Amino acid sequence: MNQTLTGAALGSLLGLAALGAPHGAAAETLYSTDFSGPAAVAGGVTAVVDAGGGVVQNVGAGVPGYYTGDVFRNATGGSGSPGDVSSWSLSGIGAHDLIDVSFTLAFLDSWDSDNGSPSPDDLQIFLDDVEVLRLTSAGASGTNVFLGGGTEVAFGALFNSAGFFYDQDRIVDMSTAPALRFAHTASTLKLSIRASGAGWQGGDDESWGIDNLTITSLSRAGAVPEPATWAMMILGFGGVGATVRRRRLRLA
Ligand SMILES: [Ca+2]
Numbered sequence: 434m435n436q437t438l439t440g441a442a443l444g445s446l447l448g449l450a451a452l453g454a455p456h457g458a459a460a461e462t463l464y465s466t467d468f469s470g471p472a473a474v475a476g477g478v479t480a481v482v483d484a485g486g487g488v489v490q491n492v493g494a495g496v497p498g499y500y501t502g503d504v505f506r507n508a509t510g511g512s513g514s515p516g517d518v519s520s521w522s523l524s525g526i527g528a529h530d531l532i533d534v535s536f537t538l539a540f541l542d543s544w545d546s547d548n549g550s551p552s553p554d555d556l557q558i559f560l561d562d563v564e565v566l567r568l569t570s571a572g573a574s575g576t577n578v579f580l581g582g583g584t585e586v587a588f589g590a591l592f593n594s595a596g597f598f599y600d601q602d603r604i605v606d607m608s609t610a611p612a613l614r615f616a617h618t619a620s621t622l623k624l625s626i627r628a629s630g631a632g633w634q635g636g637d638d639e640s641w642g643i644d645n646l647t648i649t650s651l652s653r654a655g656a657v658p659e660p661a662t663w664a665m666m667i668l669g670f671g672g673v674g675a676t677v678r679r680r681r682l683r684l685a
């Protein structure tokens with residue numbers, strides 16, 4: 434019984450530590466853009482964008498809230514795979530423990546999944562030059578759709594008004610992708626995206642776009658627990674101590 438109590442007390446302490454993080458965590462928006470003007474960049478942070486042949490274009494209403502107005506589109510690679518890499522590099526990031534990357538991803542035109550023809554068509558996402566997601570969309574052919582935990586918000590229409598080819602665009606909210614919220618402490622961060630694959634045709638046949646790109650840092654190190662959390666922690670420690678004392682008494 435005493436051991437159960439001790440375990441519960443320790444468990445509650447660990448639970449409090451985990452639960453306390455989001456409430457006390459300091460979040461800072463490092464970089465944010467809807468592509469309709471200059472990006473908002475946090476003080477002290479430097480952002481370098483390598484468009485890799487991508488361009489900003491206007492898609493009108495598009496998918497309101499997700500992929501609308503000015504967007505970024507990469508339609509390179511018409512002469513073969515892979516397409517050119519588009520990257521966003523930040524430096525001068527202050528102390529932090531976590532990074533959250535969020536954006537709307539658009540599979541544009543006639544993607545053929547990994548089991549259509551010709552396929553596979555891959556959309557690769559890299560963080561600090563490490564591939565963390567390999568996604569695909571079934572538009573013109575194929576059946577598999579890999580969104581890496583991203584949430585589909587629209588499919589089956591033409592949301593890419595410039596560079597028209599095929600009306601099977603798929604618009605995905607990547608803010609729900611677990612791989613894009615990750616432990617990170619370095620002062621630099623690089624997000625890279627490209628399309629590739631043995632069946633990827635590129636150009637206006639299989640292009641991609643993004644909108645509403647936001648990169649946020651979160652810090653637990655400087656977070657101060659709220660008074661209620663402290664009170665519960667002290668109670669928890671007291672409980673552990675009392676349990677240990679009772680066990681010692683019994684042993685003696
Ligand atoms: Ca936009």
Ligand SMILES: [Ca+2]
Nearest residue numbers: 543544545573
């Ligand atoms: Ca195709």
Ligand SMILES: [Ca+2]
Nearest residue numbers: 545551632633
């Ligand atoms: Ca293809």
